């Protein structure tokens with residue numbers, strides 16, 4: 454493969470071949486012999502071109518009017534003649550190189566073009582022999598013609614090859630780029646060993662820069678590896694394969710749900726398998742949100758029903774407890790203590806009931822403009838003692854510029870629950886950070902984060918479920934975040950949870966500002982990222 458694509462080095466190279474191989478009888482500089490041949494060729498151009506056209510029209514299956522072809526050949530021959538006369542005039546080769554790449558001759562096999570060049574040479578040979586029979590210089594003129602024709606053939610051959618190589622390189626570059634920028638993970642692997650040979654950008658992002666050399670199944674969780682291995686076996690047999698419901702392990706250890714497609718590609722004796730992953734996380738998330746929304750609605754109804762039913766007997770028990778206290782003014786300390794405990798526990802039960810009702814949307818509440826910064830400040834004041842006792846410092850950065858639209862009580866519940874959770878996640882104390890910021894013209898962002906234990910990925914999807922708790926009995930009912938979820942949902946906002954880099958948890962809430970158009974979706978999105 455010629456490494457030099459520029460015309461100059463190309464010309465020099467061919468000239469060197471001719472020179473060093475002793476094929477250059479007539480040096481490449483003007484001479485009387487060159488002038489004579491050029492003059493002769495010019496004089497007989499019409500005849501040569503006309504008989505050339507006659508010969509090739511049929512043989513080369515030239516369609517339509519052959520006139521343009523004849524005109525082209527005439528123009529090309531004129532350029533060639535210039536070069537015969539003045540070997541430094543290389544316009545003929547400039548044109549040929551360009552045309553080999555993009556022009557007419559690029560669309561035909563090289564042999565066709567070379568054959569037609571041979572014919573041109575033959576025509577001129579015939580005319581020379583006829584016109585200059587007996588001339589002392591005829592032999593030299595024929596040799597010069599021969600030398601020039603050969604030089605031309607060598608150039609054209611290389612132009613063709615260069616042009617095709619450039620085409621190929623461009624094709625493979627465009628293929629490489631389209632794979633590389635495809636919006637889905639694509640890998641190329643050795644078919645037998647599964648070794649990853651190549652991975653595109655999205656794949657690198659999703660699975661991290663795997664040490665090349667590892668087998669592709671190592672990108673999957675332990676329990677899926679044999680499945681992927683079997684998939685490779687099938688692909689070698691059948692040419693293609695697919696599997697659904699697998700996972701890629703992300704650099705942070707979180708599984709990415711995927712479907713997999715494979716195709717066997719044989720390149721130069723090496724069997725490779727192209728692996729294309731289809732990222733299902735978004736679809737899964739939608740499914741999850743739907744299920745979640747339905748589940749919440751179901752539990753909400755149930756909870757509301759139970760809460761109503763229990764509220765009446767509880768009221769009666771509460772009254773009875775009060776009466777008992779009144780009826781036994783001189784009760785023994787034990788009785789008084791028991792009564793005290795009973796009342797305290799009743800208080801707790803009632804809180805749970807009102808939480809349940811809050812969650813189930815049952816207590817209809819008005820929406821109004823809420824000054825979030827003010828609410829955060831007041832809530833923190835309320836919880837000041839609790840934070841101090843727990844060794845938690847609060848870092849507050851309030852920058853909400855406009856009120857959001859929500860139910861104030863609901864948002865207070867949100868703050869109470871998020872802050873309580875944060876404190877509980879830091880049993881040794883730590884830092885609680887609260888930040889408010891406008892997000893564009895329509896949203897307000899509230900961030901609550903702690904540097905506590907964090908939430909493992911597999912638990913993250915469940916934390917918004919009612920009654921999901923990891924706390925010991927009596928410490929938590931698992932209603933806190935489901936209330937948060939339902940308040941935010943009612944306010945047409947969004948909530949996301951993420952682990953903070955390092956340690957701890959970050960809750961991000963978006964609420965619509967006053968005057969903001971209602972969000973298109975009335976569901977919240979819990980994102981695991």
Ligand SMILES: Nc1ncnc2c1ncn2[C@@H]1O[C@H](COP(=O)(O)OP(=O)(O)OP(=O)(O)O)[C@@H](O)[C@H]1O
Nearest residue numbers: 874875878916922923924929930931932933934958
């Ligand atoms: N900031 C946090 N850090 C770590 N884990 C958290 C955090 N917030 C919530 N969780 C996890 O989510 C679970 C559910 O939280 P949620 O507030 O709904 O219930 P709870 O706190 O357990 O009980 P309740 O809020 O009803 O007292 C918690 O048990 C805990 O495992």
Ligand SMILES: [Mg+2]
Nearest residue numbers: 870874933934
């Ligand atoms: Mg809680």
